Amino acid sequence: MGRLIRTISEDGAVIALAVDATDIAERAQQIHKTSAVTSAALGRLLSAAAMMGSMLKGKHDSVTLRISGDGPAGSVIAVADSEGNSRGYVQNPVVEIPLNKKGKLDVSGCIGSGTLTVMKDLGLKEPYIAQIPLATGEIAEDITSYYAVSEQTPTVCALGVLVNPDLSVQAAGGFLIQLLPSADDDTIDAVEKGLEGLPSFTQMLSSGMTLEEIIRKALPAFEMNVLDESTPEYRCTCSRKRVEDALISTGKAELEDMAKDDKTEVSCHFCDKVYSFSGSEILALSKQAGKA
Numbered sequence: 001m002g003r004l005i006r007t008i009s010e011d012g013a014v015i016a017l018a019v020d021a022t023d024i025a026e027r028a029q030q031i032h033k034t035s036a037v038t039s040a041a042l043g044r045l046l047s048a049a050a051m052m053g054s055m056l057k058g059k060h061d062s063v064t065l066r067i068s069g070d071g072p073a074g075s076v077i078a079v080a081d082s083e084g085n086s087r088g089y090v091q092n093p094v095v096e097i098p099l100n101k102k103g104k105l106d107v108s109g110c111i112g113s114g115t116l117t118v119m120k121d122l123g124l125k126e127p128y129i130a131q132i133p134l135a136t137g138e139i140a141e142d143i144t145s146y147y148a149v150s151e152q153t154p155t156v157c158a159l160g161v162l163v164n165p166d167l168s169v170q171a172a173g174g175f176l177i178q179l180l181p182s183a184d185d186d187t188i189d190a191v192e193k194g195l196e197g198l199p200s201f202t203q204m205l206s207s208g209m210t211l212e213e214i215i216r217k218a219l220p221a222f223e224m225n226v227l228d229e230s231t232p233e234y235r236c237t238c239s240r241k242r243v244e245d246a247l248i249s250t251g252k253a254e255l256e257d258m259a260k261d262d263k264t265e266v267s268c269h270f271c272d273k274v275y276s277f278s279g280s281e282i283l284a285l286s287k288q289a290g291k292a
Contacts, residue, residue, distance in 0.1 A: 001023055001231045001232075001233055002019060002020050002021050002022065002023050002024050002050070002084070002173075002231060002232045002233060003019070003020045003211060003229065003230075003231055003232075004017065004018070004019040004020075004050060004051065004054055004084045004211075004229060004230050004231075004232050005017065005018055005019075005211050005212065005215075005226055005228070005229040006054060006055075006226070006227045006228055006229070007212075007215055007224040007225060007226050007227060008224065008225055008227055009219070009222040009223065009224055009225075010222065010223040010224075010225065011182070011187075011222075012180060012182055013179065013180055013182045013183040013184075013187045014177065014178070014179060014180065014183065014187065014191065014219065014222055014224075015177070015178050015180060016175060016176065016177045016178075016215045016218070016219060016224060017051045017054065017055070017175060017176045018051075018173070018174070018175040018176075018211040018214055018215050019047055019050050019051050019054075019084065019173045019174060019175075019211070019232065020172075020173045020205060020211060021043065021046055021047040021050055021086075021172045021173040021174075021232070022169055022170070022171050022172045022173065022205075023233065023234070024043075024046050024047070024050065024086055024172070024232065024233060024234045025039065025042070025043030025046060025047070025161055025169045025172035026168060026169040026172075027233075027234035028042050028043065028046060028087075028088060028089075028234060029042075029043075029167060029168065029169055031234075031270075031271055031272055032089055032090065032093045032272070033093055033094070034090060034093045034094070034167075035093065035094045035095055035096060035167070036105055036163040036167060037073075037095050037096075037097060037105045037106060037107060037109075037110045038073055038076075038090045038092070038093050038094065038095050038110060039161060039163050039167065039169060040105045040107050040110075040161040040163060041067075041073055041076050041090060041107045041110055041111060041139065042076055042078070042088055042089070042090045043161035043169060043172040044107065044139040044140065044159040044160070044161055044172075044174070045065055045067065045076050045077075045078040045088060045139055046078045046080075046086045046087075046088050046172075046234075047159050047161075047172060047173050047174045048065060048078070048139065048140075048143050048157065048159060048174065048176075049063060049064075049065050049078035049079060049080035049086045049088070050080050050084035050085075050086045050232050051084070051174065051175075051176045052065070052080065052118075052143075052176075053080030053081055053082055053083070053084050053085075053086065054080075054082065054083065054084040054230060054232075056081075056082040056120065056122070057082070058082060058122060058123055059082060060081075060082075060123060061081070061082045061120070061121060061122050061123060062079060062080065062081050062082070062120070062121045063079070063080055063118065063119070063120050063121075064077065064078070064079045064117075064118070064119040064120075064121075065077065065078045065079075065116065065117070065118055066116070066117040066119070067111060067114065067115075067116055067117075067134070067137075067139070067142070068114045068115050068117070069111040069112040069113060069114035069134065069137060070112040070113055070114055071095075071109060071110050071111045071112025071113075071114075071137070072092060072095045072097065072110060072112075073090050073091065073092050073095050073110045073111055073112075074090070074091030074092045075090070075091040076088070076089075076090045076091070076111070077089055077090075077269075079270075080232075081235075083230045083232060084230050084232030085232045085233055085234075085235040086232060086234065086235070087234060087235060087236045087237070087270040087271070088270065089269045089270055095110050097109050097110060105161075105163065107137065107138055107139065108136055108137035108138050109137075110137075111134065111137035111139075112137060113133075113134060113137070114133075114134050114137075115131050115132065115133055115134060116131070116132050116133075116134055116142045116143075116145075116146055117129065117130070117131045118130045118131075118146055118150065130146065130150040132145055132146050132149050132150060139159055140157045140158055140159040140174065141157070143155070143157040143159075143176075144156060144157045147178070153178055153179070154178065154179040154183075154188070155176065155177065155178045155179075156176070156177040156178075156191070156195060157174065157175075157176050157177075158174050158175050158198075158200070158201045158218075159173075159174035159201065160172065160173070160174060160200050160201040160202035160205075161202065162202040162206055170202075170206060171202045171205045171206040172202070173201060173202075173205055174201050175201060175214060175215065175218060177191065177218065177219065179191065190219075190221040190222065191219065191221075193221070194217075194218055194219050194220050194221055194222075195218060198217065198218055201214065204217065212224075212226065236268060236270045236271035236273070238268040238270065238271060238273060240275055243266050243268075243275045244285060246266075247266070247277070247282070247285050248285050248288050248289045249289075250289070251289055252286050252287075252289040252290040255282055255283070255285050255286035255289055256283070256286045258282050259279045259280075259282040259283040259286060260279065261279060261282075262278065262279055263276055263277070263278060263279070264276070264277045264279075264282055265277075
């Protein structure tokens with residue numbers, strides 16, 4: 001099970017979140033059978049979604065992050081609730097490309113150019129939706145850019161996924177640091193100085209450092225107090241009822257056409273669970289669609 005903490009500085013000028021999403025990324029790899037570079041891309045996005053979800057106030061609020069790139073991975077999607085529980089998938093789970101110039105998994109090359117869309121469902125009539133061009137395709141920089149452009153919040157995001165040779169996930173997660181309105185130039189300088197020469201998140205996590213220790217290392221000039229913590233996991237919210245509702249939404253004529261087959265199968269993108277419907281069950285749903 002993962003772990004996520006939210007902290008705030010003693011002077012109320014800085015907030016920092018950190019998540020150990022190793023189990024989440026590993027579960028995603030097991031479900032989607034991702035290759036190393038797509039595990040890294042999806043794991044990073046799941047980590048970002050978990051932290052962004054934990055900042056939502058409503059119990060039933062959720063955030064969806066969608067990266068639409070022209071790289072070989074195609075679209076990458078992650079959804080998280082207000083406790084950081086997340087789920088996701090990548091359009092093309094198996095991508096084999098060379099390492100980048102630094103000898104690392106080439107997430108940017110896997111993603112390519114495109115857009116990042118952030119959708120927040122806050123229980124209102126319409127969800128909040130913002131879309132920005134991808135800054136680098138490395139995901140952490142794209143999340144930082146989103147906050148700067150769409151929310152005008154100075155933010156530093158670090159994300160990482162360490163994949164073993166057997167494709168299992170050794171470490172995954174990240175941190176998010178934001179300046180609050182009370183932050184002054186001295187605060188900004190202190191944050192920037194603390195981040196200079198900081199090891200990668202996965203280096204620190206795999207070395208045994210706790211999330212609190214990672215935040216202290218990233219922000220040595222600040223006394224950070226833990227506001228709360230949660231134990232997020234990879235959690236899919238699909239159900240047969242939700243699939244039925246989705247089928248009904250396709251319309252009476254479409255369902256009547258589907259009912260001609262002996263069996264219709266619908267697979268969940270997030271957990272790959274398959275829901276089977278007989279022709280008579282589809283016909284019954286078409287009658288409900290006709291009443292809608």
